[in-house]
Amino acid sequence: MKTTVKSFLELPTQELYAALQLRSEVFVVEQDCVYQDLDGKDQKAIHILGYEKDQLVAYTRIFKPGDYFEQFSIGRVVVSPQHRGKFYGQEIMKASLAFAKAENYPIVKISAQCYLNKFYTDLGFILTGEKYLEDGIPHQAMIMEF
Numbered sequence: 001m002k003t004t005v006k007s008f009l010e011l012p013t014q015e016l017y018a019a020l021q022l023r024s025e026v027f028v029v030e031q032d033c034v035y036q037d038l039d040g041k042d043q044k045a046i047h048i049l050g051y052e053k054d055q056l057v058a059y060t061r062i063f064k065p066g067d068y069f070e071q072f073s074i075g076r077v078v079v080s081p082q083h084r085g086k087f088y089g090q091e092i093m094k095a096s097l098a099f100a101k102a103e104n105y106p107i108v109k110i111s112a113q114c115y116l117n118k119f120y121t122d123l124g125f126i127l128t129g130e131k132y133l134e135d136g137i138p139h140q141a142m143i144m145e146f
Contacts, residue, residue: 003051003092022059056080057086113138
């Protein structure tokens with residue numbers, strides 16, 4: 001998988017559409033969760049896109065400190081259902097974490113779906129705070145310090 005990093009304004013229409021389509025396929029349809037994915041935050045985000053050939057197969061959006069959380073944060077972590085089992089989730093997260101390291105952000109915060117706690121702890125994240133519901137799905141705040 002090849003990853004690219006782009007600001008919102010650097011995203012061509014086709015790439016933006018592919019990212020929004022993938023997010024909707026997983027977060028709205030697969031997870032059967034009615035929520036407002038287009039939340040007005042994409043414009044501030046940095047978008048990490050993972051491609052297999054010309055097809056978007058993984059994605060995250062990241063925020064610099066203060067744009068979402070007080071710390072640098074990663075969200076909307078998604079892998080295409082057709083491409084799971086290829087470790088693309090780990091790859092897209094490692095690319096996102098590499099961006100944080102390169103920009104000298106010492107702490108990364110995520111709001112993780114609880115069923116993925118092992119995935120994130122295996123990457124080095126630590127559970128913080130209480131579990132909570134976000135859009136009807138159990139979540140847990142997690143952090144990583146470099």
